[in-house]
Amino acid sequence: MADIVVKTEDVVKEYRMGSNVLRALDGINIEINRGEYISLMGPSGSGKSTLFNMIGALDRPTEGRVYIDGQNMSQLSQRQIAAFRCHRVGYIFQSYNLLHVRSAHGNVTLPMIFAGIPEKERDEKAEKLLDMVGLGDRIYHLPDELSGGQRQRVAIARALANDPSIILADEPTANLDTITGREIIDLIKRLNKEQGVTVISATHDLKMLDVSDRIVDIRDGLVERIRNRDEIEIEVGEVGGE
Amino acid sequence: MNQRAPIEEQIDLPFVESLRISFQSLKIRFGRSIITTAGITLGIAFLVSVWTNNEINLALQESGRQSQINTFEETTQQGISTKDIWLIIMSLIVCVVGIANSMLMAVTERFREIGTMKCLGALDGFVVRLFLLESGFQGFSGALIGALLGTLGAIILGLKDYGLDLFFYFPLLPAQPEEGAMQLGVIVVILLGCVLGMILAVIGSSFPAWRAAKLPPAEAMRTEV
Ligand SMILES: Nc1ncnc2c1ncn2[C@@H]1O[C@H](COP(=O)(O)OP(=O)(O)OP(=O)(O)O)[C@@H](O)[C@H]1O
Ligand SMILES: [Mg+2]
Numbered sequence A: 001m002a003d004i005v006v007k008t009e010d011v012v013k014e015y016r017m018g019s020n021v022l023r024a025l026d027g028i029n030i031e032i033n034r035g036e037y038i039s040l041m042g043p044s045g046s047g048k049s050t051l052f053n054m055i056g057a058l059d060r061p062t063e064g065r066v067y068i069d070g071q072n073m074s075q076l077s078q079r080q081i082a083a084f085r086c087h088r089v090g091y092i093f094q095s096y097n098l099l100h101v102r103s104a105h106g107n108v109t110l111p112m113i114f115a116g117i118p119e120k121e122r123d124e125k126a127e128k129l130l131d132m133v134g135l136g137d138r139i140y141h142l143p144d145e146l147s148g149g150q151r152q153r154v155a156i157a158r159a160l161a162n163d164p165s166i167i168l169a170d171e172p173t174a175n176l177d178t179i180t181g182r183e184i185i186d187l188i189k190r191l192n193k194e195q196g197v198t199v200i201s202a203t204h205d206l207k208m209l210d211v212s213d214r215i216v217d218i219r220d221g222l223v224e225r226i227r228n229r230d231e232i233e234i235e236v237g238e239v240g241g242e
Numbered sequence B: 001m002n003q004r005a006p007i008e009e010q011i012d013l014p015f016v017e018s019l020r021i022s023f024q025s026l027k028i029r030f031g032r033s034i035i036t037t038a039g040i041t042l043g044i045a046f047l048v049s050v051w052t053n054n055e056i057n058l059a060l061q062e063s064g065r066q067s068q069i070n071t072f073e074e075t076t077q078q079g080i081s082t083k084d085i086w087l088i089i090m091s092l093i094v095c096v097v098g099i100a101n102s103m104l105m106a107v108t109e110r111f112r113e114i115g116t117m118k119c120l121g122a123l124d125g126f127v128v129r130l131f132l133l134e135s136g137f138q139g140f141s142g143a144l145i146g147a148l149l150g151t152l153g154a155i156i157l158g159l160k161d162y163g164l165d166l167f168f169y170f171p172l173l174p175a176q177p178e179e180g181a182m183q184l185g186v187i188v189v190i191l192l193g194c195v196l197g198m199i200l201a202v203i204g205s206s207f208p209a210w211r212a213a214k215l216p217p218a219e220a221m222r223t224e225v
Helices: A048-055 A078-087 A104-114 A119-132 A148-159 A178-195 A206-211 A229-239 B015-028 B030-066 B082-108 B111-119 B124-162 B186-214 B217-222
Strands: A004-017 A020-033 A037-041 A063-068 A089-092 A166-170 A198-202 A214-219 A222-228
Touching: A004 A048, A004 A198, A020 A048, A020 A198, A020 A222, A037 A048, A037 A206, A048 A063, A048 A166, A048 A198, A078 A089, A078 A104, A078 B111, A089 A148, A104 A119, A104 A148, A104 B015, A119 A148, A148 A178, A166 A178, A178 A198, A178 A206, A222 A229, B015 B030, B015 B124, B030 B082, B030 B124, B030 B186, B082 B124, B082 B186, B111 B124, B111 B186, B111 B217, B124 B186
Parallel strands: A037 A198, A037 A214, A089 A166, A166 A198
Antiparallel strands: A004 A020, A004 A063, A214 A222
């Protein structure tokens, strides 16, 4: 039997703005296996980021349940949710979301500080991670002193700080040029392959297609279809010229 | 569905670690911190100068009456005039609004940072403690400088009005004249100014920080300033 990491049951998210109610997610049911690379695709406004926030416990669903590792997320205490964010998930955002007052090193060590890891150990780990993402020579630079691609690498190193089992990436390549985007995708794919991290990524980026195990198409807050890798390859051939 | 280890409880951060993070943050944001602190300094300087000036007037009018040096015309009134009370209340309002505003601005532009820290595993309490420490430090240093500047201002004004007599009758300590209002003395005014500045800064910062920390991270990170 497949080992399911993430499962959503009829997840609904409504945003209330005055008297208007916007139904951003309209009953999402998906199951994601451990070690999978999943891409959430869909037009702008379809609800990808909203789903990303539900899975990552960054917001609460209006209705429905999200299970991670078999745990119903709505039953967790504040402290458990904080620990969940700290240990189980690594978040990567389109706009990097680095703390601009902390160096690359300071950003990578922060989740480890929250996890209570001793200073010496976290310094070593931060150096190792920054080395791995190719920033070994820029460890103490502030985010403002780094290029977009370099910032995203810091974000990836930070996401890996506490050895999460899931990486959640919301359009990680949207602000990057094609080549840098490709490098970031390869880096995430490598983590997925070598360390067995489950990757869930919202994206518009067609380059993401050929590294994905499955693609979930989202439209108007619903899962439109789920495609497997073998169904994708043909389509990738078609867009290969891009 | 396979169960992994159950999700544990997040630990509290040692105080020293919070202190370190808050000082790093103040240091790197130095320019911005100075502007926020200057907001506190100005508010307190204004309040303390008006207040001290009032204390000086009271003390010297008192002395003028006692020593029969009729430096002051018949219009001299005992105690605080309505105009002075009004001035003090006005300066208090300016001070409260000014400090609350500069703290609120400083926190609002950091909503995204708060959301991000929560993504990395920060507890709400940690976020509030961070802002408490930062604003407490800014509040104290800003208010102290402000109180000293305000006193200096009032002394300069006093010298203009009373000349060197000011130093003979300088109301440094609290005094209760036989008749008339209790005089707090300049030291107490400075102390009150410092305490007030610090309290206002801490409340003005922790309250919005607490509200932001309560928000789901997704919402906190949406705010663009
Ligand atoms: N905090 C919010 N308040 C109100 N409406 C929101 C909020 N967040 C999202 N929405 C709305 O929910 C819908 C889904 O938004 P979402 O950000 O999930 O889209 P998306 O698929 O990630 O789009 P994009 O590809 O542009 O990032 C949109 O119509 C959006 O306007
Ligand atoms: Mg989005």
